[in-house]
Amino acid sequence: MFPNDIEHLTSHRSFMNVPTRRGANEAPALACVIGIPFDCGTHPFRVGSREGPDAIRRQSHLLRPFFVDAAGAHANAVDFLRLIDLGNVNCHPGEIEKSYPLIESAIDAIIAASAVPISMGGDGAVTLPQLRAVAKHHPDFVVLHIDAHTDTYAIEGFNTATTFTRAAEEKLLDVERSFHVGARGTTFMDGVLGFGRSLGYNVIPFSEFDADPRACIERIRQRIGTRPVYLCFDMDIFDPSCAPGVCTPEWGGLNAKEGLALLRALAGLNFVAFDVNTVSPAQDIGETTAFLAATVMHECCALAAQTPRLAATRHAS
Template sequence: MFEAPESFAGVPHGMPGPGCRAAILGIPFDCGTHPFRVGARQGPTEVRRQSRLVPRHHPSLADCDIPARLGLVDCGNVALVPGRIEDALPLIEAAAGAVLDAGAVPIGIGGDGSVSLPLMRAAAKRHPGLVALHVDSHTDAYPYAPEAPYNAATQFTHAAEEGLLAPGLSWHLGVRGFASVAGVLPQAGSLGFRVVTTEDLLRRGFAQAVAEFRDAAADRPVYLCWDMDVFDPSVAPGVCTPTWGGLTAREGIALMRTLTGLNIVAMDFNTVSPPQDVQGMAAHLCAHMIMEALMLLP
């Protein structure tokens, strides 16, 4: 008569236990301050729904049940109120901390980009020397007004200022397009981030760029942040801040597959905004990218 809420790829609900190496954590939150696109709070539900379309085996890369290999569980959604930013951040951090303390890699499904900050706070407390690989069309390291410090474009500013990340080793990868204020690239550089634009990434090649990041990161713990607007709006229309000239689906998958060998301790996928999506395209692609990311975990 009753049916359990949908989980990612049909994995069991619950908190990580023995043998569980990764856990899905839904974060149904957006700041509610975007001038045109509010709706990323609905992202976790729609990504889970679209995950039905992503099979759990990859015959040529991992011919096994990928979630089962990791003992993947779905912890459900963090209980919070979208738009109440300063209330939500500690709740998200605590939820991620519980997953990390259980010995599992939290895989956050946002939500807008602001959710990355509390997830990085939780990871940094448990993994000193954390570095970030931020795949996004924006740096999200913008300056902020003291009276309104938190939004979906300042999370990496706070991460740097709070000392969450090892200095000089974190990258913004795939940055492109127009910005709402001047000086965003120098601002990111002043905070210790390296910025690799989409044009530079495509010119150099994914393997070469990531190899350089891997060498710099060495064996340090890595936080992987994947903003879905790194993709071109033609393949991921339902994102908070679409920017033309992005990666194709094939290019994004190829980039993800170069990330082997990194010591990934936490990750998130963010900015899927279902009210602006078309036939669930961005959510479906996000679910696929999460499955690709699961193959990176040992």
């Protein structure tokens, strides 16, 4: 079934012009890009992150495969990973009951083929079905959620505000070793940080991270250890001055240099899945946010290449 025959995918121009399949006589892909063009369609005036994957792909063609400063990693992580782009899940925007099984099935197939999924949304609601797929293969996994919002609210239903509430209720992950990092700005209800903590999550608000990033990263590393890690990276962690095209912008976030440095500081964790979401092209300026998201995804490729199990394949080859 994998990698060329996953159901419910649409055709596309690939991320960074990587191949869309591996040949019959070629070694299999170690990682796969996949687009998830879904949003709930319920935001009062910022609907459009369903268009995020295509915008990210367009801007990815500005990227080149070699890192000038590989920081001990592969200079060309894309080549090492034998990266392919599987296209977009054929979602039904606004229809969770139809879309979630399709998303879960696609991510499940990638992981079953021993590859790392690197997905691009879509709004924050696309994360829950991906967590369900990861849980089938890594029952002890943890989440590292980097976002201006916790997406862990004490409300009913399935939407961008309840992704990690439902994940905790479904016991998909080890909440006590999982982190929400970066919450800031305003929200529509009180007590969201406390509620996240009451479910067992480690919550590091932006003010705490900003005061001492190095100490926070060390705390994350110590707590997570060698556990399988799902990295959920919401583009609104960046300040709107460098990432205006997001669903729910909040002033006072990371600049591009700081955000990319944060990603590089996570090298060596046992990543098993990556999820970059919330690019909303309708509100973007010159596809600046899409270009930054493509760069984040390229950094995720570098992180995947540095996971201990994949680094071992480099030494064995």
